[in-house]
Amino acid sequence: MTADDSNSRLDDDDYPAYTMGRAAEMLGATQGFLRALGEARLITPLRSEGGHRRYSRYQLRIAARARELVDQGTPIEAACRIIILEDQLEEAQRLNAEYRRAGGTPHPPVSV
Numbered sequence: 001m002t003a004d005d006s007n008s009r010l011d012d013d014d015y016p017a018y019t020m021g022r023a024a025e026m027l028g029a030t031q032g033f034l035r036a037l038g039e040a041r042l043i044t045p046l047r048s049e050g051g052h053r054r055y056s057r058y059q060l061r062i063a064a065r066a067r068e069l070v071d072q073g074t075p076i077e078a079a080c081r082i083i084i085l086e087d088q089l090e091e092a093q094r095l096n097a098e099y100r101r102a103g104g105t106p107h108p109p110v111s112v
Helices: 003-011 020-027 031-039 057-071 076-101
Strands: 053-055
Touching (some): 020 053, 020 057, 031 053, 031 057, 031 076, 057 076
């Protein structure tokens, strides 16, 4: 591995560069909070060869959003669900915009 390879990994938002302890410190949260986010399946840290959790910058941004909601009094399970729904909405809006740019017309919403 060259120095350029190492540097490009550090620029990658998905590269699991942070240990659980460092991630918790950066968020001002406990390691238990990060474990709870994993149990709620909001974020799934990668594991090092030794089995230690490693977090990416992208995962830390999601965890920070969860921390904001929890700090405002939202139960952690609800905070995780809110973030998942926000992410799904953003993705749907992105796909809809792409479809419109491609010249299609969106189908009307389906009632459940």
